[in-house]
Amino acid sequence: GQQVMQIPQYQHVQEGEDFTTYCNSSTTLSNIQWYKQRPGGHPVFLIQLVKSGEVKKQKRLTFQFGEAKKNSSLHITATQTTDVGTYFCAGLLAGGTSYGKLTFGQGTILTVHP
């Protein structure tokens, strides 16, 4: 079945440093979504990428979708303590019986030291 792998599993940074997490799918995706989950909280939607090679920015966050629509990345510039949490990518297959099934990666836990 479809697998979504995410690296690294953990990332510790000093406040002000940059952070990147990478996501790879075993199958071509219809779209990829990114979520953030604070400790003790629930996943919160950040963004959805649909087009091959798409790049989207949200303030200090930059999201990319690969040309083959099988990989993606999230880059945070100049991290802040408010960025702490687990970042998940989630891939969506197009059509068929799997339509609507989001497959989540295992997440990258980001710790930011002040």
Next chain:
Amino acid sequence: ETGVTQSPTHLIKTRGQQVTLRCSSQSGHNTVSWYQQALGQGPQFIFQYYREEENGRGNFPPRFSGLQFPNYSSELNVNALELDDSALYLCASSPQRGTEAFFGQGTRLTVV
């Protein structure tokens, strides 16, 4: 606009028992999905309901079942609970299938 709400927030059950978890979807959303999140893992897709019909299912046994009601609220039922069913159960609603998911705060289920 009301967000996704789940009840109860915490639950302790004994192995072999049955449990029902409830979810009220966000206003205007016709799609509800359920996920199981074990500690330190990403959410695992259980199933999705669209307009009261099951629309897709993950790798979960038949003892995991669900319902969606005309008002788009939903229930997750788990029969014959096992210790490994202990997890955070998340409900998420979407305005349409394949679009962003808005998660509730989850139900923490502990099976002893």
